[in-house]
Amino acid sequence: AWLNDRVSPAVARLSRLIGAVTNLTMETAEDLQVLNYGVGGYYQPHADFFQVLKNGGSKLKNGNRIATWLTYMSDVEFGGATIFLAVDGHIVPKKRSAVFWYNMFASGEVDYRTAHAACPVLIGNKWVATKWIREHGQEFRRPCSLDSML
Template sequence: MFQVNNYGIGGSFMRHSDLLQLERNYLVRERIATAIFYLSDVPQGGATLFTELNVTIFPQAGTVLFWYNLAHSGDHDMRTRHTGCPVIVGSKWMMTRWIYDDGQAFTKPCHTKLKSPMVMA
């Protein structure tokens, strides 16, 4: 249910999206949202950077970063592409939890006119 990661000095992660599919298939489970729990402070580096939004979040122990990977329409929101910047000093411990749609596509209506809240820290 949770994925725990540790990044030591120089540890980073390339730019990516947490979505599992390039094209939306409502018959397959998708990661509709992501929550990152920061388990340690990082003295220098180790930020999570949302490249399309130009938003940078620096890890602080006990905080959670949450965002939606899908827009209200059900389409992929590629603005959620992000990268893990290199740790320069210290060690970065984090825990990730993905929230899946579990086949609700035909039971919960999509609101295409609403703007999706993006990154909340």
């Protein structure tokens, strides 16, 4: 399900919280996506950014997905971890916890190290809410670095 801030005060509060914690504007962010993974549910390895053709073949409204905020809305009895392949790391779902990452470097190049997957749920259910934050409007909000590849 896709939920915008007008659907519920709780959704609007979550968007405000994400903006406050990340210092990124939610004005160009996508609506909140809520997903349920039942027993056996998983998601193949992927990255959240869009592949943009160098010749401009892909026009993205509000820019690419600069960052991802993933909220875990349930505990999972067994399985359901989010794994990040390039860093050999994983996050075990814990109700009311969240993970945030940048999908792009400060230079605007996409970061392939953000490829991740959802491991199969073996016992229980996994509920998540994802907020993809677009790059437009973030020009003066993201912490800068002398190294454009950070």
